[in-house]
Amino acid sequence: MKTSWFEKYGNWVSSKKGKWITLVVWILILAAVNLTLPQASSQKNDLAANLSSSKPSVEAQKLAEKEFPSGDGKPALLTWYRSSGLTDDDIAGIQKLSKDLADNPLPEQLNSVPIHEMPLPAVKQLISKDGTTLVYPILFDKKASTEKVKASLKELNDRTSDMFDTNPFDAKMKDKDTLLVRATGPAGIEVDAVDLFSQGDLSLLLATVTLVLVFLLVIYRSPILALVPLVAVGFAYGVINPVLGWFGKEGWATFDSQGLSIMTVLLFGAGTDYCLFLIARFRTLLKEERDKKQALKRALTGSSGAIAMSGLTVVFSLLALLLAQYGSIQRFAIPFSLSILIMMVASLTLVPAFLAILGRASFFPFIPRTREMEVERAEKKGKKLKPEKTKPSFGEKLGGGIVRNPWKIAIGTVVVLGVFAFFSMKIQYTFDTLSSFPKDMPSREGFQLISDHFNSGELAPAQVMVQSEGNDLDLKEKLEALPYVAKVSDPRKGEKNKDMLSYDVEFSVNPYSNEAMNHIPDLRDEAEKSLKSAGVSNAGDKVWIGGQTSEQFDTRATTDKDASVVIPIIIAMIAVLLLVYLRSVVAMLYLMATVLLSYFSALGLGWIVLHYGFDVTAIQGFIPLYSFVFIVALGEDYNIFMISSIWKKSKRMPLGQAVTEGVSQSGAVITSAGLILAGTFAVLATLPIQVLVQFGTVTAIGVLLDTFVVRPFLVPALTVIFGRWAFWPSKRNQEAIRQNN
Incomplete structure (x- = not known):
């Protein structure tokens, strides 16, 4: 041989x-x-x-940098707040800081609003109507790295601490009648986002290693x-x-x-x-x-x-x-x-x-040890080895039950998984970066203060730019008339092309929300209508919309397209690999079907846990594609180990016995492996980053469904139902099963 x-x-x-x-x-x-x-x-x-350079929001950003460079920077919005109302002493302290920033700019600082030159009544006009909140912008160089912006904000923190009796950056939101400040806006959000991931690296590694070690010790002792x-x-x-x-x-x-x-x-x-x-x-x-x-x-x-x-x-x-x-x-x-x-x-x-x-x-x-080695070892100690127990194991009982009732098992598991899969259609998605932050993150707290005391649209206005070709436009009036728009700035003319006009549009809703994103096409339609009514030809090619909301709109469109391309390709590749390894079209089809069902069930059950258990109103839009790759690819691993064991055994014994022994022998190791894999993904849920919490939760649930439902019940039940046709068109396997049965 x-x-x-x-x-x-x-x-x-x-x-x-x-x-x-x-x-x-x-x-x-x-x-x-x-x-x-x-x-x-x-x-x-x-x-x-x-996003690639061809995306509309990126093209708009490039145009804004060229024609409207005054806004070319990353703003940090210092949000000052006192629950009982900002005092004159608070304002004097903020003006003192403003003068210091004007005289000694922070590293990477481009400019800041000179409120120290404004009289007290003028500054009070900038405070919210309830007198509690003031937003003070600082603009940083757009090309500055996150680390440099972080260092600048750290220096700002130190300077602020020296100018106030207590550092407003350290004050808590729950503190009553205490002056506090939070850095939000694009710069603050960027720094917080990088901080979250970098802080989790070491803790994630230690938690993962500890979890795996504990599992291995418990399983193998x-x-x-x-x-x-x-x-x-x-x-x-x-x-x-x-x-x-x-x-x-x-x-x-x-x-x-x-x-x-x-x-x-x-x-x-x-x-x-x-x-x-x-x-x-x-x-x-x-x-x-x-x-x-x-x-x-x-x-x-x-x-x-x-x-x-x-x-x-x-x-x-x-x-x-x-x-x-x-x-x-x-x-x-x-x-x-x-x-x-x-x-x-x-x-x-x-x-x-x-x-x-x-x-x-x-x-x-x-x-x-082998039985003979155990006997020899016992004899050396002068002991008599007890007879081996012939009682069937749990795995053998489970396998035997599946062989006797394959239809009941298959239908029951499909119904359970189908119910969970139904809830996947109820999922709400978001592309809001802030929603993935902990609620006590400085940039999120600052944004919440702006939302509560001002119009949240001020945080990230959309920039609508049009090529007017010298025509008078009624675009500002049209945009102001829209129900979801709170404020529109006067048009600015381009520095190089005076016919280029720019309008800053503040939404009346959260600019990071799906509602705001859904209005991006509406803004474009209004701009095109205004150009057409003014006699501008090819109006569709002469409108650009920039800003965070527009970027998120492109993100949603891009990720939706990615899912429509990547998911079918992954399915096709796994199908081909299964065909090469198993040489069975039927097995490939039902193995792929079980994993896909498991995926949608994981999404649905994950939504139930996150939405009803942890009050999550929407999950990040990337989660379905992220989870698909891991649940389908890793879930198929368990199917491969299970079915390959049954395949080999079916060549020398009846299929029913092969399924029973396959479930029994591979069950323990796959269960152990599944628990470890699910546990490691669940570690992500301990991090303060919602996108990883959601990804870890959904993926861990998917692995557990594969481990405890699909692999031990559905796959072997379907194999018994299909019988020798499960191996079609592999003639060798079919012939072996025909002879053994």
């Missing part, structure tokens, strides 16, 4: 030289890349553009074995970081703090899963084989194909994100696929080497 490649490799990696050579090679690679390449964190770019996957993931992480940093330095990949955070979770969750599939197989075979080398060789032969297939499924699915147009989504592709690829290699090389070195001691103190 011809020896397979995996058998040859298993012989080599479990040999005396092979295991040590493998370990040494990994150590050398780890040392080399860390000594010669930069770390990923030093190459991240949190200011990378999300072996301190040595618990460390094997973690050490392997640590090696992979140590290689991935500098390699990714190298990619970033060479310009081959762009990534940000959010991507690195999720990559950490993915690496430890999925990486531990791949290790467990091999470890569990090795543990089972140690009870059949006296020779640990033979057991490891068989474990590698039996599980390597499924591990490689599962890893490649995830890698190709993640690479499909390169086709996305939205930068934040596209930037996930390289870090995530690279991490899974390297982890897959580690699980097939480094982990077998560790197991070969440690042997049965890996599982200390509960060391697996």
Whole structure:
């Protein structure tokens, strides 16, 4: 009989030289890349553009920079507030700060409103009607990095502390009759956003490692074995970081703090899963084989194909994100696929080497031995070994129940999942950056103060620009008449083209809301109508709308298009990989169907948990696509391990028995892997970043549904229902089933 490649490799990696050579090679690679390449964190770019230059809002921004450069900056809106009303002393202190900023500008500061030159009555005209709130803008250089703006705001904090008895930046919103100030606006929001992700990196890593370690200790009750996957993931992480940093330095990949955070979770969750599939197989075979080398060789032969297939499924699915147009989504592709690829290699090389070195001691103190070894061990101690129990395990009972009642199981699970999937149609989405911040984040508190005491539209006005061709327009009057518009500025003329006019339009609603976004086309329609009525030809090509609301409108349109492109491609790629591996059209179809059902169920159940359990009114618009990639790709992993086990067994035993044994033998390890993977994604829900909380919650629920509903019930039930046709058109499998049955 011809020896397979995996058998040859298993012989080599479990040999005396092979295991040590493998370990040494990994150590050398780890040392080399860390000594010669930069770390990923030093190459991240949190200011990378999300929209391409062809998007309307980006074109509008370029036009505004060219024709209306006075507004070319990042405003920080200092929102001053006292619940009982700002006093004359408060105003005097703010004017003192204004003079200081005029005489000694902050680093990267372009200008600030000179309220120190204004008389007290004039300043009071800027205060809200209830006398509690004053918004004081400071404009920073648009090209300044977030770190530089953050440093400027820190210096502002220090200066303010020196000028007031107590620092208004440190005052709490709940404090009564206390002067406070919050930095909001684009600059404040940008700094807070980067701070949130950077602060979570270390805590996320520690929480993930701790969770995985605890799970492994509980599941395997072996301190040595618990460390094997973690050490392997640590090696992979140590290689991935500098390699990714190298990619970033060479310009081959762009990534940000959010991507690195999720990559950490993915690496430890999925990486531990791949290790467990091999470890569990090795543990089972140690009870059949006296020779640990033979057991490891068989474990590698039996599980390597499924591990490689599962890893490649995830890698190709993640690479499909390169086709996305939205930068934040596209930037996930390289870090995530690279991490899974390297982890897959580690699980097939480094982990077998560790197991070969440690042997049965890996599982200390509960060391697996063959029956003969247990008898010999008992005789040496002068004891008599108790007869083996023949009582069927829970997995065998479950598998037997599925074989006897496949239709009831299939229909029941489809109904349950279908109910959850129904709620996915009820989800409300948002592209509001502030809604992903904790409620006590300074920029969000500042925005709330503006919303409560002024018009929230002041925070991010839309900029409507038109090419008038010298004609008189009634555009200001038309825009002011719109019910969702609070205020329209007088038109400004372009610096280079005097026929170019710009209007600042303040919405009467939250400019970051879906309602405001939905009015962007309406603003364009009004502008085009005004141009047409003035006799301007091709009016549609002579209107530009900029600002945060317009950018969010383009974001929604772009991500919707990305989903319509990326999702079908991922489905097609996974389908092809399943066809290549299983050589069955029928199996491919029902496995894909179960994972898609699981995905929509996860969205629905996730919405139920977030909306009704945590009072979330809308989830971030990126969540469906983010979650799809992970739930579908990782969920298919479990299907592959389950069905490959049934496939192999069906060639030598009746299909019913193959399903029973497949459910029983693969159930424990898949359940363990699913709990670990879901737990690592759930760690994201502990961070103060709502987009990660929502992503972690939905993805963790999807993994749990795959682990406890789809894999143990629906997939084996459908396999029994389809019978030998589940293997169509693979004649070999169908013939084997026909003969065994």
